[in-house]
Amino acid sequence: GAVVSQHPSRVICKSGTSVKIECRSLDFQATTMFWYRQFPKQSLMLMATSNEGSKATYEQGVEKDKFLINHASLTLSTLTVTSAHPEDSSFYICSARRASTDTQYFGPGTRLTVL
């Protein structure tokens, strides 16, 4: 089966610092990766779509300078939350789309808490 990992699973940081979250497809190549944000008891909201080797496409209302996305290889995408604020506290989930299918495989999520 397709496996996607995220690291770290949980992170607590101080306001004003930056946090990097990694998303890896462990057993397949992912030409496209997605980053979602989920608030408590709510659905997933797509933040951005990243394709390997190109700039990410951000959804309306998502600040690209605050949420930096890098998709440097076919198995790794990173999301960096810059100058984090308490309102950035959330559950961040990535997914990876296998190159040959239309199915997204989701990571286990990263819970970010900004103090």
Added chain:
Amino acid sequence: AQSVTQLGSHVSVSEGALVLLRCNYSSSVPPYLFWYVQYPNQGLQLLLKYTTGATLVKGINGFEAEFKKSETSFHLTKPSAHMSDAAEYFCAVSFNNDMRFGAGTRLTVKP
């Protein structure tokens, strides 16, 4: 534009009873449809998906869903609920890399 509506943010059933989680979609083109399950503090696990072909799709853990184009529905069912089925369930529609999720339905299973 695509969208998904899940009717009922919370469904409660007794163990052994039928599970029915409703999902309606809107899409200007034939969609791909998915059901995912999410346990607390975890990511999403794919239960089943419909792309083309047979409209009744069987997934993991005894779940199945039927694509009804005339009703623009993709309801999720399971004949007999188990305590371990308690979780949040999300219906999603996808076209051309654009996946949109419903608001989710929390399933509670009573002993």
